[in-house]
Amino acid sequence: MKKQLLFFIAFLWFGTGFSQTTISYIQDSKEAFTLESIKNADFKKYEKPINNGLNNGVYWFRISNLSSKKNTIQIPNYRIYKAKLYQGNKTVNPIEKERFLTFQTESNATIYIKVTATREALIPIEVQKTSVFLKKEKGSFLFIGFYYGFAFVIILINLFYYINFKEVTFLYYALFLMMISLGFLISDGIFLLYEVSQKIINSIEVFNHFLVVVFSMLFASSYLQLDNYYPKSKHFVLVLCGFVLLFGCTFLITDNHVYYVIMELFVFTTLIYYWTVALILFKKNLFTKVFVVAYFFILVLGISFYVTKLLGIPVLITINQLKFGGFFEMVLLSFAVIYRMKTLQVENTKMREEIVLYSKEIKSLSEELKKTSESPVSILMEANLSAREQKILHLISEGKTNKEIAEQLNISVNTVKYHVKNIYDKLNIKSRREAQNIAISL
Template sequence: MFLKLLNKYLCLGVLFITLNGISQNVFIHHDVNKAHTHKTITSANFTPLTSTLNNGLNNGLYWLKINNLNDHTVQIPNAHITEVKAYQGTSLLEISDHEKFVTFRTYNTSPVYVRVDTDKEAFIPLNIKPTTLFNYEEKKTNIFNGIYYGFALVVAITNLLYFLNFKDTTFLYYALFVITITISFIYSDGMFRLLGMSKEISDILLAVDHTLAAIFGALFATNYLQIQNYKSKLAIFTFGYTMLLITILLSYIGSSNFYLFVILESMAFALVSIYWVKGVLLFKQNMFIKLFVIAYVFILLLGIDFYLLKLYAVSFININASHVKIAGYIEMLLLSYAVIYRMKILQLENDTMRNSLNEYTKELELLSLELKQQKTENKKPFEDPLLSFRENEILQLIGEGKSNKEIAETLHISINTVKYHIKNLYEKLGINSRKEVLTLTTPIKKHVNP
């Protein structure tokens, strides 16, 4: 047993040294003029690469030189990078067609020269591990991704079913928001490449997906936060902003200009951020807005760092797709609960309003019934010598079940004038509500001054 444990820890120690050695044996050369081939690159001036290359829009042709790799697997986990060639000695190494990202295997300790053509952002992450360890970690990553996609699918379907059942578009927009975010992860995980999709189609689908994610996120937030209740012009702004987004998207599809994609990506994240800020401003209104702000902040900040900032050669926290997915788990759990919680609160408020409306309707029905009975008896119950002509008119119309607005329209006077006369006649007759009007006898002679 002791020998087995010792052997295990020695292997781990060797592995640790090997992994550290890789980071010290990677060099980079920016071939600005694309002057080198695999035969001449050995004479180029390489500089040590101690961290992930992140040059943003300073793209173009880069050469990597990697030393001391025997039976290792090298992967570049960036879905935007597809044009790669690797040479070891005089041999062109085979790029695997069955991996999510550009991946190749080394077979001896000769230096490996990797030609990387970055036509988008110059972000070149490297995953270099002994082949056995690489295969093991790939299996773990695939399991994690499968669990995430399954969970996202359940959340989306559940919200679609809620939409069909309750007819609340908030559920529909959230389901579409979750679907578009999940498609974005599928792209970032290299699944489009694994499915054999061409680079051109993949790039267009990504741009369309991120635009739709921003639009559905804005629509969801508008409904969820009930923006219309706060006299906000944000919905009008969002409509114009969305039209601009779509215009830029169509321009990018037509031209494939990467700078248009950068603008589109920046505007998409800006739109979602605006609604998060709006949620912060409304934070004290109720509990479900608090849940919205808390849930959004995780995936928003990590998404900006993972998708957007690398386009500008910036990264505050060195995160990967797994970190963003964990934030996605938290966001889906919190917002799924928050959407259902919000629905229950609104249903309770609607029930209260409905009960009040029913009581008011019954009151009107009672007034109408009394009025019909009085007309049958050919009486004029709503006349009193203590009241002025106008007050008697208003009293008569109250007895007919008319509202203040209807009385104002009938007599061609303002609602404030109606309220003024009602206040005076209530005082003269010693009553406090419309119901008491029907209890009056004819003629009414209360509070007669001697």
């Protein structure tokens, strides 16, 4: 009985081992192989996705020991769009309206696939029973729908806050998130699903990455208030934006993948720059700390997903892992933007109340001085307030809010906030006693 049991276990073990699908590959850099000659080639065992960076060109794959007749072979990389599958003496055409290049076979005979990588040589091969593949695709679409639904809600919330509070940071973040989501749509193969041509996809991808840089600049500058700390930082980033657009357009014109790689390096140089600036300002306030943490995850995952495969660096993550980082970043940064707005509102309200108080005291002093024959000295001249600042100071003394001032002067709320801060600094007001010593003329 023992021997029979051991024999049965051994049969199952070796039977499973022998029936396991085998995948092997060979690079055909000179494109010398034909379907007949490739059968005698010295293939290497395929253990993980080929990741040879710029070493692109033609790769042959051999798939044998198929356990089922009905199989689905997919290459889940939207940049691989040229491949031919041979089984026996027949050519199997790819299935239409799939997210990635997909083939279905009706035999368990040995398969040969000729793949042409015109971009980076990242070639994942997935072989599954057709029934298993269909179930997996349903799960993938469920997760895809959940992610984009969640992103859409976050975008709407930020647009709602922008409309209600006139705070452009919400608008910039909504646009930034829209561009990131568009990039994910491309990587998910959604455009291929709707049979958009590869040339159009390349154009969308280039301008999408350019707009990611633009809106990341606007969002980070507004959120971190970089104009108060590094007012010239925008000039540096504008140069980077120019390089992104230059190399992106050059790639579209020449179809030389090297220019795309250079463009992508400039894209992530911009993102790394803003994260580094936030790290320098880490101790300034809480919402800067939140920015550093939230941005770190999406930045590291983005580099691992987009950049490493271009250079052939074996640090690969999946699009779903990148989306999980996106979930975390969306939730954290959305709350951080709201917290930042409330904090600034409290600070501005306090500053406005103080300036209103000081303005009333100044007005009272001015009235007292007018009763005497002494010639008063204008505090506005001593403080060197601009005409705009004098007008805003006058409106503040009337008890108007920043929003009301902005509407009356036809300027943005942020501009009002900027002038209010300058008034506070220029008057050098710290106590009532100091204010009483100021001789002014209004």
